[in-house]
Amino acid sequence: MSHPLARLVPGVLSLALLAPTLLTPAAMAQDAVSQDTMAQDAATTPQCQVREFAMGLRYQQQSAEVRALQLQAYALAKANLEAAIAKAEDPGKLAIVTDLDETAIDNSALLVRDMQECHVYDTWDTWGDWELKGHPTPIPGALAFFDFADKAGVAIYYISDRFSEPENKAATIATLKELGFPQVRDDNVLLYGPSKAERRAVAAKDHQIVLLLGDTLADFDAAFRKVPLDVKRGEVDKNAAHFGADWIVFPNATYGDWSEAPLQAWDSPLVTQ
Numbered sequence: 660m661s662h663p664l665a666r667l668v669p670g671v672l673s674l675a676l677l678a679p680t681l682l683t684p685a686a687m688a689q690d691a692v693s694q695d696t697m698a699q700d701a702a703t704t705p706q707c708q709v710r711e712f713a714m715g716l717r718y719q720q721q722s723a724e725v726r727a728l729q730l731q732a733y734a735l736a737k738a739n740l741e742a743a744i745a746k747a748e749d750p751g752k753l754a755i756v757t758d759l760d761e762t763a764i765d766n767s768a769l770l771v772r773d774m775q776e777c778h779v780y781d782t783w784d785t786w787g788d789w790e791l792k793g794h795p796t797p798i799p800g801a802l803a804f805f806d807f808a809d810k811a812g813v814a815i816y817y818i819s820d821r822f823s824e825p826e827n828k829a830a831t832i833a834t835l836k837e838l839g840f841p842q843v844r845d846d847n848v849l850l851y852g853p854s855k856a857e858r859r860a861v862a863a864k865d866h867q868i869v870l871l872l873g874d875t876l877a878d879f880d881a882a883f884r885k886v887p888l889d890v891k892r893g894e895v896d897k898n899a900a901h902f903g904a905d906w907i908v909f910p911n912a913t914y915g916d917w918s919e920a921p922l923q924a925w926d927s928p929l930v931t932q
Contacts, residue, residue, distance in 0.1 A: 715912035733800030754866035
């Protein structure tokens with residue numbers, strides 16, 4: 660937005676900025692009217708709060724650091740799975756459980772589109788259309804990891820809170836197949852409905868789950884679901900032994916229950932040098 664004084668006649672702006680007392684009464688009156696108009700415009704124009712996510716979206720979609728973290732997570736997952744396979748009498752009795760969004764597949768194109776349209780995307784009301792017609796991409800390292808697990812005979816369960824309506828589930832299954840994910844079947848793609856804990860129990864019925872992969876902590880344990888952030892942080896400390904072992908966490912700076920948490924600032928006065 661331009662400075663209010665830019666509405667004055669050409670040549671007056673620089674002088675006015677340096678010596679506002681030289682303004683004529685008419686110019687001062689015009690400036691006051693301009694500022695009143697701007698204040699009224701600001702009061703009636705909806706604020707695009709979702710643009711607060713822009714930095715997180717840039718980090719998630721464009722940074723080399725996120726790509727490195729994703730590759731690191733899958734490298735760690737593979738090393739841990741190899742160790743579990745080596746100890747197992749029958750690798751066919753092992754299973755891995757993975758989330759989809761921002762863990763196995765990248766939906767950032769949808770989120771950026773919604774942000775640019777000033778639409779709050781974590782109300783999830785645009786996700787159904789994205790699931791039907793969108794084109795997510797595999798998270799770096801995902802296809803190689805799941806291909807390794809599949810060839811080793813390890814069962815793969817895709818547990819996600821994507822919509823479970825028949826049309827949406829069919830679209831999700833088709834998308835995963837098109838991207839090249841293995842073991843994509845109706846009985847091991849378990850979508851929104853029962854809690855994730857209940858769906859993990861389905862995977863555990865006939866298999867030993869040796870790895871959980873996800874981008875939110877509720878992907879790992881019900882203790883993290885719908886609890887205050889301080890409780891969640893405490894649960895992280897209690898479960899520290901799981902992280903990097905049988906729980907592999909992926910970075911997601913685009914949405915989460917942390918998004919409206921208050922920030923803590925240094926209370927010292929700002930000093931520049």
